[in-house]
Structure formats: C-alpha cells, structure tokens
Amino acid sequence: MIANFGYRPHQSILEKIDPRARWIFAFCMLFSIVLFWDLRILSVFFVITLIQFFVSKVTWQETKRAWIFILVLSSIMIFINTIITGVETVGGTIRGGTPLFSLKIPLFETFYVLTVERLWFALTQYLRIISIASLFIILPFTMDPRLYGVTFKGLGFPDKLAYTMDLAFRFIPTIARDFNVTLDAQRARGFEIDKGKMNIFQRIRRMAPLMVPVTMNSILAGEDIANAMDLRCFGLKKRSWIENLHFKTGDFVLIGFSILILVVSLYLRFGLNLGDFWMPGMS
Amino acid sequence: MKKSLWSFGTREVVFAAIGAALYGVLSYATNMLQIPGAGNVAIRPAVAIPMFFGVAFGPIVGFISGILGNIIGDLLSGYGFWPWWDLANGLMGFFPGLIYLGIKNFKDTSDILKAEGMVIVGVLVGIGVAAISELWVSGVDFATTVSMNFIPSVTTNLVNGLILVPILMVAYSAIQARSGR
DSSP states (O other): OOOOOSOOOOOOHHHHSOHHHHHHHHHHHHHHHTTOOOHHHHHHHHHHHHHHHHHTTOOHHHHHHHHHHHHHHHHHHHIIIIIISOOOTTGGGGSSOOEEEEEEETTTTEEEEEEHHHHHHHHHHHHHHHHHHHHHHTHHHHSOGGGHHHHHHHTTOOHHHHHHHHHHHHHHHHHHHHHHHHHHHHHHTTOOSSOSSOOHHHHHHTTHHHHHHHHHHHHHHHHHHHHHHHHTTTTSSOOOOSSOOOOOHHHHHHHHHHHHHHHHHHIIIIISOOOSOOOTTOO | OOOOTTOOOHHHHHHHHHHHHHHHHHHHHHHHHTOSSOTTSOOOGGGHHHHHHHHHHOHHHHHHHHHHHHHHHHHHHTOOOOHHHHHHHHHHHHHHHTTGGGOSOTTOHHHHHHHHHHHHHHHHHHHHHHHHHHHHHTOOOHHHHIIIIIHHHHHHHHHHHHHHHHHHHHHHHHHHHHHTO
C-alpha cells in the first residue's frame, strides 16, 4: 500500500493563491450557501464554485471517486427526503401544492401525492449540495499537504496545534510502511482478512491482529519522539517554519471578495428576508 | 508525574499527531482492503483509534486524533473535506477521553467498562452533531437524517468501538508497563 495524497501540481492560478485565503473563501462560501433555499441565489453560488473547479485544472479522473461518492449519497438522501418522507425542513412553504402523481397506499387507506413543489425542492437541494461539494472536493487536489501546518498557524491556530498537524502528515509514510510490514508478517502466519463465512463482529475482530501491532509500535516510537522533543525544549519558544506564507495582492482580493459574499448573503437573508424556497410561479 | 485532563504538552502533541496519522492511514488501508459482506455501509474499524487515544492520552488528544485523522483519511481517499463529519469524529475521540483520569488499569474489567460507556456517549453525541448538521447543510428532514445518517453511522461506529477499544486497552497495558508511564 502506498499512502499518498491526491495533490500534484497543476500549474493553475488557484495554486498560486495563498492557502489561507482559499480557506477563508471556502468557509465564507459555505456559510453563505447554507443560508439560502432560493434556486436563483443558489445558482449564483453554483456558478462561482464551478468557475473555481475549472480554474483549478483538476481532472474528472482525479476527482471521480469523490464525485461518485457524493452523488450517490446525496441522491439517496434526496430521494428518501423528497419522494418518501415529508420534506419538513422548509415546513409550510411547500405543504400541499400541485399534484403530479398520486398513489393509493392500500394498508393505510391514504394517498401518496408527489407534487411539483417537492421536485423543485429536490432540485434546490441538489444544487446546494453540489455547490458545497465542489468547494471542498478540490481542496486536497490543489493544496500542498506540506503547507497545512503553516497555513493553520497563519490562520491563528496555536503553535502546538499547527505543529501537531505538521507532525501528523510527516508520520503518514512511516505508519503506512509499518502497516504493510505487519500485513505481510501476519499473512506469512496464515492470517486472512476474509476467511470463509463470518458475521460482522468476527470480521471487525479480525482487524485486531493488524491494528494492534501498528498502534502499539507507533505509541512506543511516540514515547521516544516526545522525549527527544523535550530534550530540545519543544514549546518553550515560538516556532519558526521552513515554508513561509506571504499574502499577495491577489490573496487580498480573494479575501475581500469572500467577505463581501458573506456580508451580502447575511444582508439578503436577515436584512431583506430573502432566500426562502422559491420555484417558478411563486411570488 | 501528575496527570491533567486538559494539558497539551509535548507528549500530547506527539500522540495527537500519531493518533491522527494512524486513524487516517488505517481508514484508508481498510478502505482498500474492502471488508466484504457489509452492504453499502462503510465499516471503518480504525474509528476505534481516536476513541482509544482519548482513553489513553486524554480528551484533547482524542479530539485531535479524530478530527485530523478523519481529514487525513478523506485526503488519502480523495473524498474532499466535510467539516461537520470531521467534527463528529473529533467528538468520538473527545468523550472517551473524559474518562482518562479515571482509568487506573487498562486491563481491569471495570475500567474497560467505563471506557466502553464513554465510547457509547461519544458516538451518540458525535454522530448526533453530524446528523443535525445535515439538517442545516443538506436540508433533509429529521426522519431522513435519522434513517440515513444517524442510525447506520451510530451502529457501525459503536460495533467497531465496543469491540476494538478493549482489545487496544489490554494491549496498551503491556506497553505502559514497558515504557514506565
């Protein structure tokens, strides 16, 4: 098993932007998107996230797995929510409505009615979920993992927390190698993950011969690392980082744009009371 | 050395990083191994790692192992970032960590039962927070999030945690004796 990240340089404009500015943009967009149920406003956000996706130069092949995962999951959720259960989230807004299809449920002597409003609501939900997904799916493919520590330090995280992130990323290759060695060693002893018919409890228990040695070895190594860091007086002074980040004009523009989006969204939602569920023909 | 529930020194920094890397790599590895026979419900035995790190090293280590480990696992698998589910994983490590000072002997049945109790609390609160966030983010109704998010996730995480955390605790008691901590 080779544990590597999805990141590879794409030489895109997005990668030239400071990662701190990109995180600010992502969270301002997230908090703005979730304020609205109006398809027209959500379409604007969708276009912005789509532009970001295309500018990133990330290919479909790279992100296929994530997209399939999110599309399947959201389709099931929206199907159950919209078609089967009652769509309670926007409550009275779409109760009743124009019937599109009805079916008599024999046992309960009642009718199931699919309305046009429910379908529009499903479409709105899709647009909202896909917009959020496009925001976050591309991050691991366009952000260098070596910069996570310094990025979060730059965003105001405490030194020790940022260093924990940095250290965690550095441990990954060692732990992946240990896992491989353990897996090979256990297989040499006749260990099989899937051995005939087993119930779920037995299957989970069978992971113990893999998880226990890897975890315990890492803990033992951790004791040595902690001692070595203590000997070097870790945490007594402010840390310096190998990589340094500096905001450029473009980064300030993106941060300004992000804040503007959030402020406008908050004003539309709470100042003008706009952004509830909308469909054509609705005032 | 006197233990403190909320300290975050060198040892905690190292073990939070190790916990996160272990959770991330083991999630990815068990994903690749594709445990069969589980239908469409993802079974991640590695979720026991943040729970155990919480019990063994405190709530802050458990929380960081969970939140950062889930981010790493998703990064390695290429699933992007899902902040509210990352938070849920953090809470699953945080709550077992609250029993950290109460664990005297990792092999002792009563101590294991205490940890199991906190694992249950952690899973219920953590997944509860993520499921409630889905109401807000995805706009699904309560029945949908309960049936789609809460029940499947709680079931699989509880089964994983309740089976694997005691195994890890017993194994750790030997390590603890060896390292003299």
